[in-house]
Amino acid sequence: MITHPTGLYPGMHAGYVAGNVPKFKKIVDAVHKYDAKIFVQFSHMGNQTKSWETSRPTWASSNVPDLTVGEVPKALTLEEIKELEDSFVQSAVTTMQAGLDGLEIKVAHDGILGQFVSLTKNKRTDEYGGSLENNVRIVVEILKALRERMDDVPIGVRLCINRYVQGDYGVNEALVYAKLIAAVADYISIDSGTWESIDMLVPSMNVPQGFMLQDIARIKKETGAVIIGNGRIVWPAMAEQALEDGTCDLVGMARALIADPFWAKKAKAGKADEIRGCLGCNQKCMGLLLQHLGCRQQEGDRQECSGDGQ
Numbered sequence: 001m002i003t004h005p006t007g008l009y010p011g012m013h014a015g016y017v018a019g020n021v022p023k024f025k026k027i028v029d030a031v032h033k034y035d036a037k038i039f040v041q042f043s044h045m046g047n048q049t050k051s052w053e054t055s056r057p058t059w060a061s062s063n064v065p066d067l068t069v070g071e072v073p074k075a076l077t078l079e080e081i082k083e084l085e086d087s088f089v090q091s092a093v094t095t096m097q098a099g100l101d102g103l104e105i106k107v108a109h110d111g112i113l114g115q116f117v118s119l120t121k122n123k124r125t126d127e128y129g130g131s132l133e134n135n136v137r138i139v140v141e142i143l144k145a146l147r148e149r150m151d152d153v154p155i156g157v158r159l160c161i162n163r164y165v166q167g168d169y170g171v172n173e174a175l176v177y178a179k180l181i182a183a184v185a186d187y188i189s190i191d192s193g194t195w196e197s198i199d200m201l202v203p204s205m206n207v208p209q210g211f212m213l214q215d216i217a218r219i220k221k222e223t224g225a226v227i228i229g230n231g232r233i234v235w236p237a238m239a240e241q242a243l244e245d246g247t248c249d250l251v252g253m254a255r256a257l258i259a260d261p262f263w264a265k266k267a268k269a270g271k272a273d274e275i276r277g278c279l280g281c282n283q284k285c286m287g288l289l290l291q292h293l294g295c296r297q298q299e300g301d302r303q304e305c306s307g308d309g310q
């Protein structure tokens with residue numbers, strides 16, 4: 001969900017538009033019908049927006065373009081930083097009216113907050129750049145402002161612990177960010193990669209399953225935060241092990257659940273061998289991104305899926 005008109009991106013919704021709430025509520029109600037929880041994730045696409053799509057200047061931490069987009073953005077003034085921070089709060093207040101169970105701030109992968117914590121994108125010399133503490137200041141300020149407005153809502157952060165871009169941060173720096181974030185957020189969902197290192201954002205079959213678990217365990221141990229571990233976790237045994245040995249408190253997965261929407265049901269029933277495993281091929285989930293959500297593994301039987309787990 002996008003928080004400000006300067007940060008819009010095709011396929012993403014405006015969280016600040018009150019008229020959207022009934023549409024979001026339909027999704028929330030559909031999820032709650034199955035006794036599941038649903039969180040919303042807020043972002044602003046920063047230097048990955050295109051001014052010819054938004055008809056506004058493109059905002060970012062500094063005037064450094066994203067290599068996949070190529071447009072030179074406008075570095076935010078201090079007043080615009082306050083406006084951006086406020087947009088997260090206003091969007092949260094608006095969107096939460098749809099009955100969501102919690103919210104997440106996106107610092108990972110793409111978007112303007114990632115561009116503040118990035119060592120290659122943030123070239124600021126004021127209090128919002130120049131050191132790890134300064135780079136993450138905007139995130140901490142947004143979290144504090146959100147907490148003031150909504151004390152009873154779980155508030156989390158999606159954070160990359162390695163941007164896998166030459167000159168950008170890795171796990172050691174991420175640990176500093178995680179400690180500062182953990183002081184104000186309820187949980188941290190750990191991931192990796194950016195659009196410029198998409199091979200590590202949605203790692204393919206060439207990357208070992210659970211490749212981040214060792215680093216995730218370190219972040220968990222040194223921050224004591226509630227941690228969601230992600231990254232090519234495909235099978236219940238690995239997820240169970242990560243929980244058992246205290247690597248993380250919850251396990252997150254994206255493509256494993258796209259490949260088999262009944263993953264959790266089968267795992268719970270002890271039928272792991274019936275799970276249709278994600279190959280890490282990226283052919284249809286990423287390959288058809290912004291068109292429709294598909295999976296190479298579901299070809300041919302998509303029409304036959306009855307929706308009841310059979």
Ligand SMILES: Cc1cc2nc3c(=O)[nH]c(=O)nc-3n(C[C@H](O)[C@H](O)[C@H](O)COP(=O)(O)O)c2cc1C
Pocket residue numbers: 041106108109158191201202203230231232233252253254255256285286289
């Ligand atoms: C189709 C698709 C859409 C995604 N959209 C988001 C998103 O909106 N926000 C986000 O934080 N991550 C997003 N991701 C990244 C996933 O959350 C996840 O971190 C990544 O796919 C690696 O985990 P996995 O191996 O479990 O798929 C997306 C991934 C895919 C495949």
Ligand code: SF4
Pocket residue numbers: 255256258259277278279280281282283284285286294295296297
């Ligand atoms: S297309 Fe299916 S099997 Fe391939 S990576 Fe995406 S979810 Fe996994």
